[in-house]
Amino acid sequence: MTDRWTALKQAMEKATAGPWRLSCPDDTLVICDTREIAEAAGDYDNYDDYPVMEANADFIVLARNELPALLEENERMRKALEQLRLYLDDNGPEWETSVNCDEALRIARAALEDKP
Numbered sequence: 001m002t003d004r005w006t007a008l009k010q011a012m013e014k015a016t017a018g019p020w021r022l023s024c025p026d027d028t029l030v031i032c033d034t035r036e037i038a039e040a041a042g043d044y045d046n047y048d049d050y051p052v053m054e055a056n057a058d059f060i061v062l063a064r065n066e067l068p069a070l071l072e073e074n075e076r077m078r079k080a081l082e083q084l085r086l087y088l089d090d091n092g093p094e095w096e097t098s099v100n101c102d103e104a105l106r107i108a109r110a111a112l113e114d115k116p
Helices: 003-014 047-090 092-096 098-113
Strands: 021-023 029-032 035-039
Touching: 003 047, 021 047, 029 047, 035 047, 047 098
Parallel strands: none
Antiparallel strands: 021 029, 029 035
């Protein structure tokens, strides 16, 4: 994993486990079970701020809840690309023959179609 992916994974692992959700009634408070996680900042007295505050809270929840799946997908794709790289390296300049090219395409397609 590259440093940014490692940093994301480490930050996720240190944070409160998900799922996170919005607290009713205002949808600007992010919670996990009954624990407060974050609150979107803004001026509650300014009605125009409220949609942005809600959108920020929505983003925080979505990012936390989807990050594990994104990290897993990134790792799966990295492994598939490494498999493809090794295949191409092992077959040297001959990889461009139709049989080897077909195998390289099969590896790539399998990686793209595979569902975790």
